[in-house]
Amino acid sequence: MRTYSHAALTYAALRLIDRPGSEAMTAALGATLPDLPVGLGAAWLWxxxxxxxxxxxxxxxxxxxxxxxxxxxxxxxxxxxxAALVLRGSGAGRGFLVGWAGHLILDFLTHSSDARPQFWPLLKWRFKSPVSYRERARHGRIAAVAEHTLLALALALALALALAGLWRSSAPTPRRRAPAASGACGGNLSGGPSFNRRVFTVSAALLVASPAPSRYFKSEQSLRKPPVDQENPI
Incomplete structure (x- = not known):
């Protein structure tokens, strides 16, 4: 799975189950961490x-x-x-570990010839999934469509929830007598504004992070020619 999908879907999933924004952002950072070294390498190469x-x-x-x-x-x-042993008991660390674990599980299922040794440095063995997120010979086209369809569906759901929240917050509510002992005025009776902020944040994150699939590097082979499975032992 692509890095932006890891981050956006992790953030959206936690926000849509009503987790705090700080926890969702920490989880998104954890979901990005495994690709950071090659991301820096790609920037250096460019x-x-x-x-x-x-x-x-x-x-x-x-x-x-x-x-x-x-x-x-x-x-x-x-x-x-x-890392789980070091960060146990930490609220922020727990969110970070959730995002990191989600990244490793999804990569385990969607990487084939470019799979990493899942138990490095003890073992150089690599599980090569029969499905690849990018290799056409291993259902890469279907995987890419599924990945970006999932992003689009999550965006559509977030937008639908945002519109529903707007409708609820704008609907007239019956007048209620304020408690005599309370000096507060008004209040969030419908829960609309906070709900809207959450789903709009999710919508914006998904909208930014779900572009059409594109190639980051020019291919030197014909698009019809399947990629060569090359071993890169660590």
Whole structure:
């Protein structure tokens, strides 16, 4: 799954089940963490080459230990387990771990030839999923459509909830006599404004994070030619 999908869907899922915004944002950061090393590598590569190809990326980023080893550590269930021991009992840490774990599980299911060793550094063995999020020979086109359909559905749901919240907050409510002992005036009787803020935040996040699928690197092969399954042992 693509990095922006990890972050946006994690944030949306937690907000739509009424988790605090700070917890949802922390979880989204945790869902982004595993791809940070190669993301920095890709940014470095773009500064040196105007239009790097996928082969350039595999050689210059995935082939360099400075990017490859942190990437392997961030995608290892052993690293996640160690972090869970350190961050146990922390509210913010719990949200971060939820996002990180979700990323590893989804990558476990959607990476094939580019799968990482899931139990690095103890084992170099890699589970290669029969489904890839990007390789056409392994249902990559269907996976990409499913991924972005899920983003679109989550956005549509968030917008529908926002409109429902607007309708509820604008509907007339019967007048109520304020309690004699209370000096407060008004109040959130319908719960509309806070609800609207939550779903509009989710809508904005999904709208920004769900572009049409695009290629980040120019392919040097024909689109009809399936990708070559290359081993890249750590």
């Amino acid at each position: 500064t040196g080459k105007h239009s790097p190809t996928r082969k350039d990326f595999d050689r210059e980023v995935c082939g360099r230990s400075i990017f490859r080893l942190p990437d392997a550590a961030a995608h290892s269930f052993l690293s996640l387990s160690g």
